Amino acid sequence: xxxxxxxxxxxxxxxxxxPGAAWLAELPGIVDELLGRWGCVPDGEVMHxxxxxxxxxxxxxxxxxxxxxxxxxPGNVHEPDAFAVWGGHGAVRLHARDDExxxxxxxxxxxxxxxxxxDVDEVVTVAARINHRLxxxxxxxxxxxxxxxxxxxxxxxxxxxxxxxxxHTMSPYVVDAAAATVRELGRVQADSLVHGDLHARNILRxxxxxxxxxxxxxxxxxxxxxxxxLLKSRALTLLEAPDLRKAAHRIxxxxxxxxxxxxxxxxxxxxxxxxxxxxxxxxxxxRVARGGPRLDRLTDFADHLAELLAERA
Numbered sequence: 001x002x003x004x005x006x007x008x009x010x011x012x013x014x015x016x017x018x019p020g021a022a023w024l025a026e027l028p029g030i031v032d033e034l035l036g037r038w039g040c041v042p043d044g045e046v047m048h049x050x051x052x053x054x055x056x057x058x059x060x061x062x063x064x065x066x067x068x069x070x071x072x073x074p075g076n077v078h079e080p081d082a083f084a085v086w087g088g089h090g091a092v093r094l095h096a097r098d099d100e101x102x103x104x105x106x107x108x109x110x111x112x113x114x115x116x117x118x119d120v121d122e123v124v125t126v127a128a129r130i131n132h133r134l135x136x137x138x139x140x141x142x143x144x145x146x147x148x149x150x151x152x153x154x155x156x157x158x159x160x161x162x163x164x165x166x167x168h169t170m171s172p173y174v175v176d177a178a179a180a181t182v183r184e185l186g187r188v189q190a191d192s193l194v195h196g197d198l199h200a201r202n203i204l205r206x207x208x209x210x211x212x213x214x215x216x217x218x219x220x221x222x223x224x225x226x227x228x229x230l231l232k233s234r235a236l237t238l239l240e241a242p243d244l245r246k247a248a249h250r251i252x253x254x255x256x257x258x259x260x261x262x263x264x265x266x267x268x269x270x271x272x273x274x275x276x277x278x279x280x281x282x283x284x285x286x287r288v289a290r291g292g293p294r295l296d297r298l299t300d301f302a303d304h305l306a307e308l309l310a311e312r313a
Contacts, residue, residue, distance in 0.1 A: 008048035091130075128254065194222070
């Protein structure tokens with residue numbers, strides 16, 4: 001049986017409590033059963049992300065793959081559906097799935113990610129190309145993939161609640177601009193399948209193609225939505241930029257041109273993401289900073305970015 005990485009086990013219990021501990025106890029048996037069913041043998045150390053383990057395997061007569069098993073959570077439900085629609089175009093291939101166990105057998109790619117590339121223009125260009133390839137018409141179902149527009153009411157309510165309850169430095173027009181994006185773009189969106197969490201760490205080097213996407217949320221909506229996800233993920237790089245306005249607008253310029261998206265929509269979605277991130281930081285912190293001076297710096301950065309993007313949004 002596999003050994004569950006200690007770091008993953010601790011974080012799962014901290015986040016999920018007793019249900020997480022119960023799932024961890026069952027996880028080695030789940031992996032063993034799937035290995036046998038899908039004709040696989042382990043082929044390397046067990047890896048993990050935030051919510052699941054990834055076991056490198058070899059399939060009898062089929063070669064290398066990975067077995068991914070995630071903690072049962074609504075946010076993970078439609079990952080295999082997205083992979084099935086894309087069929088390996090811009091994302092890793094899905095070989096087999098077990099929805100009851102939130103498990104998939106996937107194409108194996110390298111562990112190095114787009115986030116390790118130092119050239120910012122290259123990072124944005126690659127992500128935009130992937131975004132463009134993944135933005136395909138959503139299937140009619142079943143299953144019916146969740147629509148981003150169905151989150152609009154919750155987004156607007158949360159913005160209002162955060163603005164009232166949290167102390168922040170953003171001008172009223174900045175929060176108003178984000179709320180306007182929800183009203184004007186959020187409630188009427190394209191029926192395009194989008195990744196839903198397209199940042200540089202979710203784009204990995206591969207052999208079949210130079211880069212392939214992993215870990216999709218499988219949502220349907222405006223392809224410009226994921227520009228904001230990418231921009232947020234560049235925060236640590238943008239913090240060091242001598243001119244934040246110039247650096248941020250260059251990212252949006254490149255992304256919109258390469259992904260063939262309307263530049264204004266890209267900026268408005270990105271501004272909404274920045275405001276949401278600024279409020280989220282005040283409530284929960286960030287993965288890379290839960291408190292202290294570093295969180296304060298990142299929170300101030302999110303406020304500043306939201307202000308800059310509201311200027312022309």
